[in-house]
Amino acid sequence: MSRYLYYPGCSMDGSGRAYGESLTGVCEQLGLVLAEIEDWNCCGATEYVGVSLSPAYALIARNLAIASKAKQDGEPLVAACSACYLNLAKADSYMKERPQLGERVNVALNAGGLHYDPGSVEIRHLLEVIMNDVGLDQVRANVVKPLAGLRVAPYLGCMLPRPDPDHRWKNHERPDDLDRLLEALGADVVDFPLKTECCGGHMTQIAPKVGLELIKRLVDEAEHHKADLMVTVCPMCQINIDAYQGEMNAEFHTKHKMPIVFFTQLMGLAFGLDPKKMGIGRELTDARPALKKIGKGPQAIAAEAGPAHRQRPDKRALPMPRMADEAPAGEVRP
Amino acid sequence: MVVAQVSPPVTTNSSVRFLEEVSAKTAGVSRLEMCIQCGTCGGSCPSADDMDHTPRMLFAMIRAGMKDEALRSNTPWMCVSCYHCVVRCPQGVHIADVMYTLKGMAEHTKSYRDKIPPHFAGVFVGQVETFGRSWELGLTARHYLRHFILRLPRMAPMAIGLFLRGRIGILPHRIRQREQLQAILSRAEELERVS
Numbered sequence: 001m002s003r004y005l006y007y008p009g010c011s012m013d014g015s016g017r018a019y020g021e022s023l024t025g026v027c028e029q030l031g032l033v034l035a036e037i038e039d040w041n042c043c044g045a046t047e048y049v050g051v052s053l054s055p056a057y058a059l060i061a062r063n064l065a066i067a068s069k070a071k072q073d074g075e076p077l078v079a080a081c082s083a084c085y086l087n088l089a090k091a092d093s094y095m096k097e098r099p100q101l102g103e104r105v106n107v108a109l110n111a112g113g114l115h116y117d118p119g120s121v122e123i124r125h126l127l128e129v130i131m132n133d134v135g136l137d138q139v140r141a142n143v144v145k146p147l148a149g150l151r152v153a154p155y156l157g158c159m160l161p162r163p164d165p166d167h168r169w170k171n172h173e174r175p176d177d178l179d180r181l182l183e184a185l186g187a188d189v190v191d192f193p194l195k196t197e198c199c200g201g202h203m204t205q206i207a208p209k210v211g212l213e214l215i216k217r218l219v220d221e222a223e224h225h226k227a228d229l230m231v232t233v234c235p236m237c238q239i240n241i242d243a244y245q246g247e248m249n250a251e252f253h254t255k256h257k258m259p260i261v262f263f264t265q266l267m268g269l270a271f272g273l274d275p276k277k278m279g280i281g282r283e284l285t286d287a288r289p290a291l292k293k294i295g296k297g298p299q300a301i302a303a304e305a306g307p308a309h310r311q312r313p314d315k316r317a318l319p320m321p322r323m324a325d326e327a328p329a330g331e332v333r334p
Numbered sequence: 335m336v337v338a339q340v341s342p343p344v345t346t347n348s349s350v351r352f353l354e355e356v357s358a359k360t361a362g363v364s365r366l367e368m369c370i371q372c373g374t375c376g377g378s379c380p381s382a383d384d385m386d387h388t389p390r391m392l393f394a395m396i397r398a399g400m401k402d403e404a405l406r407s408n409t410p411w412m413c414v415s416c417y418h419c420v421v422r423c424p425q426g427v428h429i430a431d432v433m434y435t436l437k438g439m440a441e442h443t444k445s446y447r448d449k450i451p452p453h454f455a456g457v458f459v460g461q462v463e464t465f466g467r468s469w470e471l472g473l474t475a476r477h478y479l480r481h482f483i484l485r486l487p488r489m490a491p492m493a494i495g496l497f498l499r500g501r502i503g504i505l506p507h508r509i510r511q512r513e514q515l516q517a518i519l520s521r522a523e524e525l526e527r528v529s
Contacts (some may be wrong), residue, residue, distance in 0.1 A: 108522035162417035198416035
């Protein structure tokens with residue numbers, strides 16, 4: 001049993017409810033105790049920092065101060081939302097880097113009877129905790145229903161691997177952690193080239209054309225790689241690709257139906273947990289047809305898809321070498 | 335890309351002052367003065383096409399003291415905070431944080447040309463100050479009614495779908511110690527204004 005402090009973030013019981021539900025079940029299964037910190041507040045997302053610096057950092061630091069009080073034995077503070085994770089990690093790191101900011105934040109916190117010493121709480125993301133503290137062997141040991149037959153595109157988005165203030169990631173643009181985790185669950189993992197490209201974040205709200213274009217790039221690419229679904233670690237990425245896919249289709253006259261689920265949902269399914277309790281069915285772009293492929297061999301999937309079309313040879317192409325008893329194209333056998 | 339008309343650079347103390355002002359208002363050490371104008375940032379940017387100026391151009395303008403032009407540029411508002419430029423910048427400039435600073439300054443002086451992004455940020459921040467949490471339904475409803483009324487027909491199925499799947503909270507969550515939070519935030523705002 002390892003204990004962690006837990007910062008859920010606002011979307012966990014709203015738009016990202018499936019994430020909250022599935023990570024609770026999965027952590028229980030893996031023996032991770034998540035102790036939610038008391039009366040936490042919003043991290044400010046990407047909005048508050050663009051309005052006023054000191055209040056934005058004081059807002060984040062209130063959570064850090066609460067976490068540092070709740071700490072019993074040096075437990076790290078875990079967040080599962082990428083934006084929450086980054087905000088917490090950035091506040092901690094910038095309060096160290098710019099003592100002037102740290103001082104100002106603490107003067108403000110003092111107005112509420114709080115204090116935070118930068119560096120006193122270790123801030124981590126759930127994916128990284130599962131990869132490094134739990135480990136893939138332990139994950140594999142819990143798999144009872146491997147995801148064989150399911151082709152998944154791992155999609156990390158931006159804010160987890162970048163800018164990485166605590167230097168936890170070896171690769172900021174093409175990390176393979178989520179790939180390895182999904183492989184351990186038995187899934188067929190696509191080498192997804194856009195795995196850390198942007199989903200547009202709040203652009204769907206303030207400049208829809210820009211946001212929808214970024215969503216389109218991701219969905220197009222996942223489709224191109226014949227993924228059955230995309231897998232994410234971030235509630236913002238999930239809602240953009242899941243819920244705005246309809247508007248994106250209308251905008252670009254496309255008919256994409258690319259489901260996107262949280263990595264914890266797939267972990268739960270592989271661990272044999274109840275799909276409903278894992279929040280399956282909460283997505284707008286239904287993932288259930290894709291999830292039906294689990295457990296079916298590639299032949300069964302191919303048979304369902306119907307006979308493969310044989311490619312006709314191009315008439316302008318150079319002749320291909322052929323067996324001696326084969327008649328050359330266009331000639332009639334005597 | 336639309337390149338906005340810019341006035342000729344002025345090389346007086348005011349240019350140094352603006353660079354310093356931006357740096358001072360940025361979280362962490364901005365390293366803005368280290369920029370070597372290589373353009374890696376713009377080349378890495380997924381929304382550069384929609385920007386008035388690439389980040390490189392914007393940083394050159396900041397150095398030249400072109401405060402009004404820099405604060406009127408839509409570039410910071412088009413930044414999606416993907417941090418591609420930040421990890422690629424050979425000089426380690428905190429580009430995304432500088433963009434946040436410029437947004438804040440443009441908001442303070444009301445220099446922005448498109449009011450939709452600052453309005454969205456304003457409503458979000460207002461909710462966080464009132465409730466201590468963000469409230470997705472209140473935020474989007476208010477924002478769409480104000481700015482995107484024509485998008486509503488397209489959005490309706492999505493809103494209904496999210497509601498039926500239990501992904502929209504009708505009422506905002508409120509934290510218990512709202513007064514404490516508000517005291518912290520208003521003290522922080524006072525400190526921000528004197529600096």
